[in-house]
Amino acid sequence: MSSECGIMSSERETVSSEPKSCQLLNLPSELLVKIIGNLHPDDIKAIGKACRLIHAITALKEVWLSATRRICSEHNIFEPSFELPAMNIRQLDRIASAPRRFRSLLAAGVPYRHLRPVTTRDTELLEPRGDPPVSPNDGFRTVCLVPGGRFVVAQSTEHLHIWDLGSWIHAAPKKIPSRRRQLYWARLTDLLGDLPQDMLRRTIWLNDCHPAEDPTSLIFTVRHQFYSDVEGEYERTLFVLRAKFTEAAGSGDDGASTWTVDVRVVSRLQIPPDRLKCPGPDDIVVRKVDDSIAVVAAKSEILIWKYNDASIAHLPSYTPGKQSGFARILAVYVTSDYVVCAHERVILTYRVPEFRPVDSAESWSQHVIAPCRVVQLDKGNAAWMSPRPWHLAQPKRVISRTLDHFSENEGIDRYHIVQNAVHSEPPEVRFVERGYVSAKLDFENDGMFKEVCSSLGEYNWVPRLDPVDGDGAVCTYRPYANVLVMIAYGGGRGVGSATYALRHSDLRAWSMCPASGRLCYSRSVDPYTLTCRDFLDRPGA
Structure with missing residues (x-):
């Protein structure tokens, strides 16, 4: 028996000594x-x-x-x-x-160093052939760089523009001919239909731009506002527009594919004058959630609009213990089950109330609902909040490309909060898991950042928060009129930043695409020109 055991042991040693195959x-x-x-x-x-x-x-x-x-x-x-x-x-x-690579570029080197672009190009705002000249005051007021960095949607005072900034395959030319790259141009009054013609009392905003569920379409939300002397109130109308991109036959002068664009109004909503009241004409937020829902917030009211079936849900949101008149909604997000509202010192989560037909008077009455979750903030002026990127979750059902579905017993899994700098206090980015702060990312030990923030007022912090890679994100803000600062962070585990200075100019409108490292902006001194700066080498370079 002992000899047999010795043989078996020897065989096991021989087998274990052989290299394991992959x-x-x-x-x-x-x-x-x-x-x-x-x-x-x-x-x-x-x-x-x-x-x-x-x-x-x-x-x-x-x-x-x-x-x-x-x-x-x-x-x-x-x-x-x-x-x-x-x-x-x-x-x-x-x-x-x-x-x-873009996130690494921001995180590498000395914080707040000057970041130099690889290429810089200008696209002039010129009228298409056969149309009357653009008004002298018709400079860019809104710029939306479509994720990917190739297409840009821009709104001027009276017009909507869509441009193709050029194929990524080819090296970027120093200057792109505007007319050859302009895919779409239309007067907003012609596009939106029957609107008051008094330009002095009428304002139109392009609020949001997102890829649609259709991979070759974009969805816009547009808000029209008109002051009526008769009623003494603002008349507000919301529009949802769809831009359908179709690849044209042949190619452009550089051999790249070309596109044609058709823009049409999908739906419109007339808001009663006594609803969504706010202190000023600009104190209103409009966000597109997915291909069927848009959300509107004004001061302390929330309106969720299902524009595909003409129904709405209307509810107030205010800080517990305070009257709604003293509250102000600074950010709002909606899923299929919940409404998440950021106030100055608290984040409130509500269950979405029942939707009612738009043409019903009962639909416009507010239904007071107690929040199902309350997250207190240490500092005031919470300015921007973003649920985790949809691709990081493992949800049972994804309701859109930007928001996750979560069940009632889960609540909010996690999201980022970016808060305003209040006078000399630095802003704070917090990473939240299931309603609890798991990591804080602040800059209290950074003397240079304190110096930058010391001159900020309460409402000068203008953040843009976009997911970049994994848990990371890039937060872009403007501390001064001619300076952009980009911060890269990852769930409280690291931070890097870089500044980009615009000499002798004031930013009129700007948009950043972290996924491509591209920045587009227009300046007050030259509102007819859109400047495009790339901070990464182009694939075709």
Whole structure:
């Protein structure tokens, strides 16, 4: 028996001493392509050094197409922005790694250093052929850079513009001819229909722009406001517009694909004069949630509009223990089940009330609802709040590309809060898990940041918060009239920042696309020109 045990022990030692084969290599090549294509570009390049077989698979264009499409989906990139099938592996790598590279660019080096763009281009605001000249006062007032950085939607006082800034395949020219790149131009009064013609009392805002569920369409929310002398009230109308992009036959002068755009009004909502009252004409927030819901907030009222079936839900939101007249909604987000409102010192979560037909008088009466969750803030002036990026969650059902569905017993999983700088106090970015602060990202020990914030007033903090990679995000704000500061952070684990100064100019409108490292803006001194600055090398360069 002992000899047999000795033989068995010897055999086990022999087996254990043999090198173990990688079971991954035994899989079919087609399956390996799909597995590796789901990795991040940095991981694809890393495992390509493992062996010849894996290296050969990582050199396949199919792998990089899959990885790039996944990155674009995660960052809600507008599909027509990139001509992926026509790109080579190097170009696909540059596109897929752009979000992480831009975040690394901000986090590297000395904080608040001056960040120099790689390329700079100007697009002039010129009228199309055959149309009358643009009004002298018709400069840009709103600029929306569509996720992906190729297309830009701009609103002037009386017109809506959509431009193609150029294909990412080709190196950027120093100046793009405006007429060749202008995809759409229309007078807002013609586009929106029957509106009062008195320009002095009429104001139109382009509030929001997002990719639609249709991968080749954009959804806009537009607000029209007119002061009536007869009623002594503001008459407000909300519009939802859809821009459908269609690839045109042939190509442009540089060989890139060209697009035509058709913009139409999907729905409109007339708001009664005695509803959504606010101190001033600008104290109103309009946000598009998905392809069926838009949300409006004014002071302490919330209106959720299902524009596909003409129904609304109307409710107040105010700080507990205070009258609604002393509260002010600074940010609002809506899911299929909940409404999340940020006030100065508290975040309130409500269950969405019952929707009623728009033409019913009962629909416009406020239904007081107690919040189901209250999150107190340490400091005042919470300015911006963002639920976690939809691609980071593992929800049972995704209701839109920007918000997660969560059940009643879960509440809010996590979100970011960016607060205003109040006089000499620095702003604070907090990472919240299930209603509890799990990590704080502040700058109290940063003397330079204190110096920057010391001159800020209560409402000079103008943040833009966009997911970049994983738990990370880029927060862009303007501390001075001619300075932009971009902060990269990741769930309280790190922070980096860089400034970009605009000499002798005041920003009139601006938009940042962290997924491509591109900034577009117009200046008060030259409101007819849109300047585009790239902080990353273009794939075709």
